[in-house]
Amino acid sequence: MPHRPYIVGNWKMNGSRAMLAEARAIDRAAARYPDVQVALAPPFTLIGALREAVTAMGVGGQDCHAQTKGAHTGDVSAAMLVDTGADVVIVGHSERRKDHAESDAVVKAKAEAALAAGLGIIVCVGETLEERDAGKAEAVVAGQVDHSLPAADVASDAVAAGKVAVAYEPVWAIGTGRVAAVCDVVAMHAAIRGRLLALYGESGAKVRILYGGSVNAGNAAELLAAEGVSGALVGGASLTAEAFLPIVAAAGTGEA
Ligand code: PGA
Numbered sequence: 001m002p003h004r005p006y007i008v009g010n011w012k013m014n015g016s017r018a019m020l021a022e023a024r025a026i027d028r029a030a031a032r033y034p035d036v037q038v039a040l041a042p043p044f045t046l047i048g049a050l051r052e053a054v055t056a057m058g059v060g061g062q063d064c065h066a067q068t069k070g071a072h073t074g075d076v077s078a079a080m081l082v083d084t085g086a087d088v089v090i091v092g093h094s095e096r097r098k099d100h101a102e103s104d105a106v107v108k109a110k111a112e113a114a115l116a117a118g119l120g121i122i123v124c125v126g127e128t129l130e131e132r133d134a135g136k137a138e139a140v141v142a143g144q145v146d147h148s149l150p151a152a153d154v155a156s157d158a159v160a161a162g163k164v165a166v167a168y169e170p171v172w173a174i175g176t177g178r179v180a181a182v183c184d185v186v187a188m189h190a191a192i193r194g195r196l197l198a199l200y201g202e203s204g205a206k207v208r209i210l211y212g213g214s215v216n217a218g219n220a221a222e223l224l225a226a227e228g229v230s231g232a233l234v235g236g237a238s239l240t241a242e243a244f245l246p247i248v249a250a251a252g253t254g255e256a
Contacts, residue, residue, distance in 0.1 A: 003208045005224065005251035006165060006231030008122060009040040009238025010062060010090060010212075017046070020053045025241035026248075027054035033252035037231075040238065041090055044076055051085025060122070061089040063096055066109035068117075078110075078117035088120035088163075090233070092148050094171045097124075104147035112150045120163035122210065122233065123148050125192070129172035137184075138191045141168065145195040152200050159200050165208040166192055167233040173213025175235060182226045185211050189228035217246035224251050 009026070011019075023040055030038035039058030042050050051059050065075040081089055091114060092107035102110075107123065114121045125144035127137040145166065149155070158164050168188050170180050180188075189209045196204035211223050212233030223229055231251065237243040 003206075003230040004035065004037050004162075006037045006039075006208050006210060007248050007251050008038075008060065008088075008090070008167075008210065008231065008233045009244055010060075010093070010233055010235050011040065011042045011046075011239060012062065012095070012235060013043055014239055015042050015046055017049060019239075020046070020049055022239070022241050023050055024053050026238075026244055027057050029241065029245045029248055030054075031056035033248055036248055036252035038248055039088055041088075044081075044084075047081065047086050048084045058087050058120075059085055061086045061119075062093065063091065064089050064110055064114055064117075064119075066106065066113045068113065078114040078119055081114075082117050082119060086119065088122060089114045090122045090124060090167070092124045092144075094124060094126055094169060094174060098171075104144055107148040108150060111148065112154050115150055115155060115158045115163070120158070120165070121150070122165045122167050124167045124169050124212070124233070126167075126169040126171050126174075126213070129170075132170065132172070137170075138188065141188060142191060142195050145192055146199070149196075149199055155200065156203065159203050159206055162206050162208070164206075165210055165231070166196070167210040167212045168192060169212035169233060175214070177214050179214045179219050179223070180211070182222060185223065185229060186227045189226075193228060215247060217243060217250075220247040220250040 041060030061081040064078040127140040208230035210231040
């Protein structure tokens with residue numbers, strides 16, 4: 001089933017108001033590629049300003065708390081993300097799984113909270129180099145999909161509406177310049193699709209599976225053309241319009 005390509009920039013802990021000019025330039029390009037869904041996830045501090053600065057693209061959070069409110073100093077709820085202008089949130093990024101010891105169960109709770117608040121979600125999965133070298137990559141990622149994705153009973157409407165995406169990001173490919181081999185990406189995306197169909201039934205076909213990990217202007221076209229790749233989650237190369245726009249262009253056909 002063809003999906004609308006989805007290109008998401010993750011600014012991680014980078015960016016200041018001065019960088020809104022880059023976001024505006026990215027937004028203008030997004031408007032030229034209406035067949036591509038583009039979103040940018042800045043740090044929490046910039047979500048509101050970004051929402052006001054752009055029109056064509058989505059605005060995302062990089063994390064949310066599983067609870068709706070309460071005594072959780074420093075945390076931000078999914079409803080707060082919505083309130084400040086986000087329409088999607090990334091959950092379970094490997095940097096959060098590692099730096100904040102987020103388990104699959106925590107990621108699943110966050111994903112379910114995000115859906116309850118009306119956000120789209122991008123749930124990240126991916127194996128470490130040790131796990132790949134040990135021949136466990138598919139088993140690890142399948143386990144993450146099974147246990148990090150929202151339960152079918154709470155996710156069915158969002159899945160049917162195309163608001164649920166998975167990002168396959170091999171940990172060893174993130175920020176390293178070392179991109180996964182296309183044949184490995186194709187195999188992993190097929191394995192993830194199998195788990196999604198098991199979880200959600202035939203509507204699991206509607207979940208877009210993005211690749212992430214050192215995507216850049218030079219490798220985007222090949223990765224995005226690969227079987228089962230519906231888009232990209234882009235870190236470093238999303239920080240400037242110059243680096244990000246060729247990736248958006250590679251995903252789309254542009255205006256007639
Ligand atoms: P990278 O990051 O593109 O800088 O490798 C990707 C990500 O972590 O989402």
